[in-house]
Amino acid sequence: MALPWIVLFTPLLSAAIIGAFTKRYHNLSMGISVLAVIVSLAASIGVFLAPAPETPLSIPWISLGDFQIPIGLTIDGLSKAMMLVVTSIGTLIHLYSVAYMKDDDGKGRYFGGLSLFMFSMLGIVFANNFAMMFIFWELVGVSSFLLIGHWYNKSAPPAAANKAFITNRLGDFGFMLGILLVWQATKSLEFGAIQAGIGALEANPALAALAVLCIFCGTLGKSAQFPLHVWLPDAMEGPTPVSALIHAATMVAAGVYMLARVFFLIQISPCALQVIMWIGTITAVLAALMATQQNDIKRILAYSTLSQLGYMVMAVGLAAKDAAMFHLVTHAFFKALLFLGSGAVIYACHHEQNIWKMGGLKKLPVTFITFLIGTAALMGIPFFSGFYSKDSILIAASGQNQIVFGLALFTAFLTAFYMARLFVVVFFGKARTENADHAHEVPPIMAGPLVLLAIPSFIAGYGFFIDRFLPTPAHAEHSNVPMFAIAAALLGAAIGAVIYWGKSRDPINIRFLENKFYFDEAYAVLIRYTQDLLARFSAFVDRWVIGLAVRVAAGCTWGVGFTLRFLQFGNLQGYAFFFGLGVVALFYYLIIK
Amino acid sequence: MLTLNDYLLVSGLLFALGFAGVLFRRNLIVIFMALEMMLNAANLSLVAFARFNLVDGLPNYNGQMLVFFIITVAAAEVAVGLAIIVALYRARQTVHVEDISTLKF
Amino acid sequence: MPYLLHLLIAVPILGAIAILLGAPAKKTAMAAAAVNLLLTLVGVFSYDQAASGYQFQSITTLVPEWRLSYFLGVDGLSLVMLLLTALVTLAAIWVAPKVDSREGLYYSSLLFIAAGATGAFASLDLFFFYAFHELALIPTFLMIGIWGSGDRAGAAWSITIYLALGSIILLVGLLALYLSIPDAFRTFNIVELQALAAQGKVPQTSWIYLTILIGFGVLISLFPFHTWAPKAYASAPAPTAMLHAGVLKKFGLYGLLRVALPLLPGAAQEWTNLLLLLLAGNILYIGLVTIAQKSLDMTLGYSSVMHMGYIFLGIASFNLLGLNGAALLMFAHGLSIAVLFAIAGEVRERTGTLEYSKLGGLAKPLPFLGYTFGIAAFASIGLPGFGNFASEILVFFGAFEHAGTALARGIHFSNFQIVTIIALWGVVISAVYMLRAYRAAFLGETNKSWTSLVDLKCCVRPAIVLLLIALLVAGFRPQLFLNLITPTVKTFIAAQ
Amino acid sequence: MSPIFFWLFSALMLGFGACVILNRNPVASALSLVVSFLGLAALFVGLDAYFIGVIQVLVYAGAVMVLFLFIIMLLDLRKERRRKIKPLVVLGGGAVVIAFVAQLGFILRNFPAGARTLEPLTGPFDDTKNIGFTLFSNYNLPFQAVGVLVLVATIGVVILSKRELK
């Protein structure tokens, strides 16, 4: 009975111990954190195997009359699957980090952050009500902030961390508003109760659409959907294992998970679904386009993550939440693999991240092979997991909206193209720098997770695997969608490989894509001309209007006093004159008036 | 026939005259004289009031009592006032109003 | 235990007098503050929650014909505020840096401020409720004036005159309230007044409420009466800023809860829209102003003004959720802002400046300060796990509840909802400025001149940890506090 | 008292009163004041206030004015030095005085009792006796108080005038 609690709270305990006491004792902290995640994994396996508990697991957090915010756990297929994904990938990444962060002087802090993240992420997974969801939603934001800004003493990571947190806050603004709207309509926060009382919301389509879109704002931020996608590439300033765990496999997928969790709510508003679908599609296409012109290995993967998240959101928008979850799971594995692989590459090349300064890395066998598996899965090469999950989304799209379907295919093509580019540039050709030349294979503790992740990346698409965890969408037998998908993937891969084979410079230079459609610049301008200007204007008003008004009032008072003083000019007769004036005035006032 | 108002008018004019003296003269001693004029103007009114409001066929002696006290007090005031003015003159060799305005603002 | 409250007020005053007479300053002050914290805890734990209501009562009639008495007593709400006072006082005295001259005056001033706040929260008589608060005015004036930094003279003057004016406006309002009650019932006794209000014997005069609102509003730095606050907090020595921003400013809010709303619920409703407008100003406008600040102290000063808006929102919604949220937020905000000011003070102590352009990367040489500042900063912008979040979320729900149930058709936002949306946006704004501040001061590359700074001494750290623990307790188990607050809040609501 | 005398003495009083103010020589002012007060004394007599009239002559014309003159001589005061006459002062002061007189006129016009005329006395009229009787019977307390006042004034004059205090 206590197992789910153990899953949830062991990482918290670890984070608390590290945060409060052992932060400075690096190896001890590391040990605690790794132990915690392993315990959590073990317990989650236990939870997975055990039958769903009959009594709901819940502890009250706030309880005021009818208003209840409990910390309550949902244990169903969805959460179990997600839990396993989180704990298993989490465990692997903890292990990987042991080596990757070996000499970091903030190691204790790092592992504390990881533990905190595990706790927060699992909280989202288990949440059975909106308030709790929101609580952990915020907490993953903070752990993400902490881990992105891990190297706080440099200038870029803190900036990226701030950007991530604030962008997320923007999404959370809508999320909270959505929660409030739903609560106002249904008077409950718990998913089950909301579902029971959904009629109140359904009756008012406008309100329903608004509420759903507001809630979707949460996804917009957390899953970095257009137009709030800008933070994710910058988040790559964090250590690579963090990118793998948080910014590829789990946290960014939380948005999709949340949509799946409250799908009963989402689906009441077709209009909102349309919006969600289009947002997903746009994100998928734009991100894929941007990915084609990036040079930083992690950024390419980041844009690819964006693109894939767009896929999932699109799937939700297509009302294919199972497909979305399916893709989420497979993507979690292969993207984590890819990130860890890129980490291995970076590690091998002495923290070099520019793909044009690598090359010829096929001499590192473990990295090369696992990366290849990940790449294939991402491209959607048949027999690899990504193919199946992507396929189920494409099928959903083809059935509903041909434009979206076309764009999705185009994205698949682009995905294959940029992954081929990446793969070819990094692993083939000659080593283009000294670092790449002296690259050496990663230690076993890093290789282990790579291998362990490569397995599910390969097999996760197969029914025998995934069906244990998730309801998979029925495979349409007579569809020719898979043909299109395979064609797009192969075409993309082939073009990419051909263009980039043996190149030492990028033969294609599309500034517009390289600069990510100038989103960052546009946003900078937008912020400068809205928020900053408003802020400065307000500060001006505060100082020169309100502040001045106060000061002028005070000054006037003083001035009047200063002036009055001059009545007191010392001359007796002057006083007598004012005396007389006073007398006359008094009589006027008293008698004549 | 003479009315009360005639007396009151005359006394009021004397009062105003005294006040004008206080306002316009710069010699402290003369100012002081003007103040005496004001007191005397009040006295005139008092006596007139007393005379015009007969009590049992006699002037209202309460008024005259007041006049008596005013005259006495005024005399005492003059004595003290002149002593102060003399002391001032000794200290500053002036009895001009304009010269005694060091305390101000 | 009727003596408990007497002791609570007497201990700091006696401590201050002892210090003025020559007792070792810091030790005595610490002892007094510690004793007070213990006493407060005793009070909290021996308060009979089942019985609720005012307990530890003690009444001494002073002027029978005015029904003026020295009446002490606490309910759950006051206990929470007393706890806040005791915690922040202890921490403030603890972190107070070494004072070169007139140590006695420094610490006795702190104790006087604490005594004033304690007295105000423990009084159940309008007169003393008001009087105790003003007791803190002069020590604040002295402390900012003598030990402040920057434009200390200007800051000291502006806070003192502004607060004095606010208090006198408040006094006029309270007197008018007192006089508006029929002669036979007139009393200063808050408990009796509440009973009268329940019987409908307090006339609901709308201008009286407005006067009281403005009076309290000035004390709370309600927009647009806020200009004193940022300056004063920026200039004040850290312990003063902690006590003032953390505790004293809550007096106005406490007063609204304790006096204005229960006694004038009808009149209050007439001004709800005005209050909403002003508090939206607090949140949105002040939030924007905060973003534009260029130094840490000013950012914190403005942020403390901004957060008042949330408490106002909770109070304005006047329902179980909103009031509970407001009360808890008073507690939580008091703690978090105290930590922030304490750390800002420590930083200024070391660097001599708090301008962002000169700071940066301080977390490297000052890991403890950087770490705790980060925690407190996140707490103050509403991170779950800290009391601020728990209370803010209650405030939001409370405000939405006030708007009633959703329409059957179409979308319509009531004023309350619009302001709530603004308040939600304020959460974004506060993240922007707080993270900007954190990054500018503590993160990034370390300025060369700061590499040799020395971190906070170990013996002072518990002060900050104490406050953070309290914040965490309020965040993880808000129910502990809500259980105390709710009965009081229920009586307020019932009176409406 | 016939109106002719009244107006005559009034004119005397006011005329010399004006001289007090207009004369630039303090001695002349003092002497004008004596004459003015004599006129006033005559008016008192006209109002059947013989005792007061006599006192007026004795105390004012006799004692007080002598004191004034004595002091003026003692201090050897000359004519007031002609200083710049400030038109503003004259204008302002004049306006105040005129306004005061105008207000007085307004009061007098609205004072119905003021139209009363002199009625003959019918009581047992012995002015000095009546005054003395009233003073020492009814006005005993103020009389004592005035005694203290005079004492204080005496001490004060001594303190303020002695060259050297012992």
Next chain:
Amino acid sequence: MISPNPLFLDIAVLALGLILLLLEAFDDQKEKSFLGWTSIVVLGAIFILSLFAKPVSFAEGSQLAQFYRADSFALFYKRIALGATLLVLIMSVDFRSILSRFIPAATPLAGTGEFFTLPVFTCLGLMWMASAVDFVMIFVSLELVTISFYILVSYMRRSAGSLEAGVKYLILGALSTGFLVYGITWIFGITGQTNLQRISDIIGVLPATNHTALLFGMGLILVGLGFKVAAAPFQLWVPDVYQGAPTPITALLSVGSKAAGFIVLMRVIQAFSASPEIMAKLVMALGGMAILTLIYGNLAALPQDNMKRLLGYSSIAHAGYLLVALASWGNGAQAPITVSFYLAGYLLMTMLSFLVIVVVNKATGGDDIANFNGLGQRSPVLALGMLIAMLSLAGIPLTVGFLGKLLVFRDAIAQQQWALVIVGVITVGAGFYYYLKVVRAMYWNAASDSSAISVSGLTKTTIGVLVALIFIFGVYPTPLLAMLK
């Protein structure tokens, strides 16, 4: 405990004054300090006796009853007079060294004897004013006070300031006396009476045609008394005279003269309240004066930097608050209590501040605010005393000054005098500024000379007592209120 007849108090003070005079005259000691001690001890004893005195009423129609009343208010103001004089004498002990510098003394400290004697007579005048219910008595006792003040203000003949103050007070005081007398004349002319009670009876039945003239008379009296209590627009003498006069005399002027002025003013208003129409006009006029006084006193004080001058303006300001109470006369039940309570508090805090000023002047040779720089370090006792005095004057709660203001505002609000309330609020705020200026000097600023200031035991004790009373009456006003029943 025996309760002495209030008349006895007057007689005792008179006797004390005469005995002191005789002692002064026939004692050939050069050093007159024993005179001071005698006066302090005896006056203190009389003051204590006065606390046990009970109001008595004299037979209607008796000679005494026409002029003199010994009701509880009279008694209260007698106590104020006694207390103020006592404190002034205590101050004078410290002040003697300054005084002797400015008088042409044959030997050091010679000629200071009268400085202890004359205030006793002033006190007597004040006590008579407290009891006076007839314009004759009012006039005579008021003049006794005024003339003794002329002498005392110009006492320091070698100080140009003292003499200048004396002359200004003399001329303007005499001017106001002229107006007062002229006013009394008119009232007498209309009513044929000088006794307030009888005047009141007549006014109640007087035809309305007489009201113009009556108001004229009342206005003139208001001018005369307004001068005494330092009400605008008759207040211009105050700062100059306060600054120039010997400090203890300034204190007496500020408290004694004002208190006596107010009791007389209240008795006169009481008499006039018999006619509602006149009362309405009167209240209007008082309200107008109150506004002017508040604004002038409080605002003109802002830029001051001389302590005594500052207190002069403060004295005007407090007259303003007292006038607010009078303008909120209502049915007359509250205002006299408010005013009396306020004045008692004003006595405590003003005397406390002057006491400190005297000691500081002695030590630093001046009474500018700058002379108080660093007082917090030089003499914590003095600084604390001054701090409490300033806070009480500013109206910080728990002090008696606050309670006084509370009562004033209460009355004004109860009578819905909104203009007065608003001006009051603004001026209280301004008041904080200038009172705290002194606090700033004492605590913020550093002294140019940081040596400690020695304070005599008597002064210390007095400061202690005054501070204690300020706080006690600030929260427990019942004893004072009981005296006013």
